[in-house]
Amino acid sequence: MRLHLLFVAALSLISSQAYSQPQPPLLPPDCPSLLARLKSESNSTERRRLAEALVDLNQHVDCFTESLIEQASFSRFLKTLESRRTDKQAGASTGVGGSTNLVSKGTTAKVLSVAAEYGALTETVNKQIVTVQGSFDGIPAALVRQSLVPYCPANHQKEGECVSSRLIETLKRFSYAVSFDTSPSAQNVTGTPAAAPQGTAQPVTFTADGHSITAATVRAVLVNDRDKVSNTFQQAWKVRVTSASGAPLKKAGDDLLAKAGNFLDVVTSDPAYSKWQHDAVPLLIAATGREDTVWGDQLRTLADRLRPNHPDLFDKVREVETAFDVYRLEEDAVVDALQKPIATLQYDFKRPPSQPETDTLRLIFDKGLGSGWSVALNGAVEIYHHAPPASVSGSGRVRDAQFGAEFQKDLGTLDVLGAAAIAGAYYYQFQNSPSILNVTPGTPLEGITLVGLPSTAMQVFAAKGDIHVAQVRLVLGPHDSSARFPFAISYSNRTELLDKPAWRAQIGVSYDFDSLFAK
Amino acid sequence: MADCKLSPGSGNCRFAAKPEDVTLKVRGTKGTVLFESAKYDGVPIQGLPSDTMVVSVTAGTKNLDVVYSFSDPDNGAGVLTEVCTGGSDLALVSAAAVFQRYPICA
Numbered sequence: 001m002r003l004h005l006l007f008v009a010a011l012s013l014i015s016s017q018a019y020s021q022p023q024p025p026l027l028p029p030d031c032p033s034l035l036a037r038l039k040s041e042s043n044s045t046e047r048r049r050l051a052e053a054l055v056d057l058n059q060h061v062d063c064f065t066e067s068l069i070e071q072a073s074f075s076r077f078l079k080t081l082e083s084r085r086t087d088k089q090a091g092a093s094t095g096v097g098g099s100t101n102l103v104s105k106g107t108t109a110k111v112l113s114v115a116a117e118y119g120a121l122t123e124t125v126n127k128q129i130v131t132v133q134g135s136f137d138g139i140p141a142a143l144v145r146q147s148l149v150p151y152c153p154a155n156h157q158k159e160g161e162c163v164s165s166r167l168i169e170t171l172k173r174f175s176y177a178v179s180f181d182t183s184p185s186a187q188n189v190t191g192t193p194a195a196a197p198q199g200t201a202q203p204v205t206f207t208a209d210g211h212s213i214t215a216a217t218v219r220a221v222l223v224n225d226r227d228k229v230s231n232t233f234q235q236a237w238k239v240r241v242t243s244a245s246g247a248p249l250k251k252a253g254d255d256l257l258a259k260a261g262n263f264l265d266v267v268t269s270d271p272a273y274s275k276w277q278h279d280a281v282p283l284l285i286a287a288t289g290r291e292d293t294v295w296g297d298q299l300r301t302l303a304d305r306l307r308p309n310h311p312d313l314f315d316k317v318r319e320v321e322t323a324f325d326v327y328r329l330e331e332d333a334v335v336d337a338l339q340k341p342i343a344t345l346q347y348d349f350k351r352p353p354s355q356p357e358t359d360t361l362r363l364i365f366d367k368g369l370g371s372g373w374s375v376a377l378n379g380a381v382e383i384y385h386h387a388p389p390a391s392v393s394g395s396g397r398v399r400d401a402q403f404g405a406e407f408q409k410d411l412g413t414l415d416v417l418g419a420a421a422i423a424g425a426y427y428y429q430f431q432n433s434p435s436i437l438n439v440t441p442g443t444p445l446e447g448i449t450l451v452g453l454p455s456t457a458m459q460v461f462a463a464k465g466d467i468h469v470a471q472v473r474l475v476l477g478p479h480d481s482s483a484r485f486p487f488a489i490s491y492s493n494r495t496e497l498l499d500k501p502a503w504r505a506q507i508g509v510s511y512d513f514d515s516l517f518a519k
Numbered sequence: 520m521a522d523c524k525l526s527p528g529s530g531n532c533r534f535a536a537k538p539e540d541v542t543l544k545v546r547g548t549k550g551t552v553l554f555e556s557a558k559y560d561g562v563p564i565q566g567l568p569s570d571t572m573v574v575s576v577t578a579g580t581k582n583l584d585v586v587y588s589f590s591d592p593d594n595g596a597g598v599l600t601e602v603c604t605g606g607s608d609l610a611l612v613s614a615a616a617v618f619q620r621y622p623i624c625a
Binding site: 023026027028029030031032033058059060061062153154228229233234237238241242246249250253254256257260261264324327328331332334335 | 527533550551553555556557558563567568569582584585586588589590591592593598607608609610611612613615616617618619620621622
């Protein structure tokens with residue numbers, strides 16, 4: 001009896017000691033980290049623990065899928081391609097006829113946005129302008145989202161052809177815009193006598209003077225806000241991911257969850273998988289100095305053992321790998337969207353109707369100040385594309401110099417009105433050369449009546465003077481919509497032609513296609 | 520706070536559990552980490568993305584599949600824990616392995 005009691009007491013002591021033994025440290029889930037630890041570990045117990053974690057594909061199914069994808073050649077991409085045979089500025093830049101933007105901002109839509117605006121800021125005649133703009137990273141990003149090209153995130157080495165995050169980051173810095181004048185006067189057709197009249201009929205030669213494309217713009221971001229670690233950034237990231245803006249990431253996450261889960265169901269339910277785990281562990285433990293080679297061999301071995309029961313294994317692998325690519329792209333896209341450009345260089349080529357062509361070089365500074373406030377500063381020089389004739393008094397190649405400043409407050413989402421922002425802006429234009437209008441005899445200028453003009457006049461110009469403009473702008477956007485409606489009121493001391501103060505209103509609508517292309 | 524219901528499992532079970540509601544939390548150690556999407560036994564878990572989620576564990580061996588999102592997609596890391604009295608870390612989370620399957624035996 002005493003011996004029995006002693007035996008029970010000893011058992012209790014042993015089991016309590018076992019229960020109180022500390023758990024070994026948790027292992028990282030990704031296979032590069034596990035492999036790195038295995039290479040540097042000499043303790044056999046720990047090597048076994050690491051090897052058993054490595055062969056647990058529940059933790060890193062992408063290791064297996066990536067290794068199979070790397071074995072595929074570039075011809076697979078071509079085959080896929082053949083089988084598939086089908087806080088921003090939207091709107092015209094400053095100084096392009098109708099525009100609600102007194103001061104240019106640094107950000108543009110990634111893929112495409114379209115804006116239609118009506119109104120004039122420094123011009124005398126109101127214009128109806130449609131602007132299409134986007135950035136060059138939208139194209140490769142769309143190829144990744146459509147599963148046409150693999151994606152290589154920054155710290156994820158992949159062999160073979162892929163769109164790298166560095167490429168997308170570089171292309172994102174370059175954007176373009178094209179403005180179309182949809183006013184009736186954008187295209188003029190002029191008829192001139194071609195020969196002597198024949199009775200009451202007059203033969204005529206018609207020529208068209210089309211200026212439907214009024215401006216083209218190219219932008220390059222010089223300096224980006226590269227904050228990815230501060231508490232402010234992390235808070236902004238969390239807000240973005242958990243809001244409607246995080247929908248593309250959520251969709252990609254749901255898709256990855258489904259495809260990776262289904263793939264693991266297929267793999268882990270095959271008896272070849274558990275046999276492979278049983279065979280691979282001792283090989284990995286024994287592979288001192290050759291862990292990478294042995295691990296690569298074991299992944300190929302698993303594929304060979306699964307393929308007889310799953311001839312479509314590679315297609316399933318490609319589906320999973322594509323889902324991983326798209327998810328990682330969307331993760332990077334959320335971070336990129338929070339990296340605001342600070343300094344941007346913009347070149348505009350303008351060819352407004354009845355006016356000489358001009359080139360403008362503009363430097364844009366755009367910075368968030370916290371609490372929903374941001375500031376944008378512009379400085380620009382505009383020159384005539386061709387030197388104006390000497391007969392235009394006071395003219396020179398340099399047309400004007402511009403300076404603008406805007407303060408904007410993001411009002412968040414209002415109950416009835418949706419997303420809203422309000423801005424106050426000031427613009428100054430030093431007029432070095434007078435504004436010039438090209439006139440064609442017999443062809444009226446829209447909105448302008450010229451009286452007593454000699455028939456030989458080809459150009460008219462007004463007295464030059466500095467222009468000061470102040471503007472208040474409200475931008476509204478419906479809930480869960482990429483459409484934006486800017487409304488603005490401005491006051492100027494004069495326009496380019498009229499030396500009289502003027503109150504003006506500008507309205508517009510823009511649509512950012514980024515959300516559509518992300519679906 | 521409730522008693523812990525999850526503990527390290529063995530064999531094919533990543534975690535051993537009692538068949539009750541379990542509240543899980545992910546804590547970022549490098550950047551912010553969230554549960555982006557998840558499902559338990561094939562049923563999507565609602566209320567995501569979030570840094571916490573409730574899993575209604577039922578008897579048997581069932582899979583908890585999770586996709587994590589990281590504010591630092593290149594180097595992000597975190598820890599999975601249970602929200603309970605005296606709870607310890609359950610698993611490490613890494614931006615290099617955004618998808619995780621946790622077989623839970625209850």
